[in-house]
Amino acid sequence: MINLETLVSLLNSIDEEIVLVDTNHKIVFMNIRALENYKDRGGKSLIGKSIFDCHNENSKKTILEAYERLKNGEEETELKSTSSVKTFVRSVRDSNGNLIGYFERFEKK
Numbered sequence: 001m002i003n004l005e006t007l008v009s010l011l012n013s014i015d016e017e018i019v020l021v022d023t024n025h026k027i028v029f030m031n032i033r034a035l036e037n038y039k040d041r042g043g044k045s046l047i048g049k050s051i052f053d054c055h056n057e058n059s060k061k062t063i064l065e066a067y068e069r070l071k072n073g074e075e076e077t078e079l080k081s082t083s084s085v086k087t088f089v090r091s092v093r094d095s096n097g098n099l100i101g102y103f104e105r106f107e108k109k
Contacts, residue, residue, distance in 0.1 A: 019046075088106075
């Protein structure tokens with residue numbers, strides 16, 4: 001059986017930012033890369049706050065639209081694309097398939 005410390009270590013070994021958000025849009029986890037990348041925005045102090053505290057109104061609308069798609073069964077949806085990065089929102093589901101959260105995933109071009 002894998003324990004919580006092992007799972008956190010796994011997430012911290014990923015060389016991309018992972019910001020896990022629950023279905024109330026509260027940040028519940030940030031891996032080391034995210035903590036470093038968002039240090040100037042508050043870093044660890046962002047945990048427990050709304051993801052919308054970190055985004056403007058246009059971004060909030062986009063995130064809420066993506067969240068609705070995840071609630072309706074999509075596993076991943078693209079948020080935006082720039083010349084260097086594609087940004088996706090990916091669902092996190094429990095063993096029964098219920099949406100319990102989501103995270104942004106970045107794909108460098």
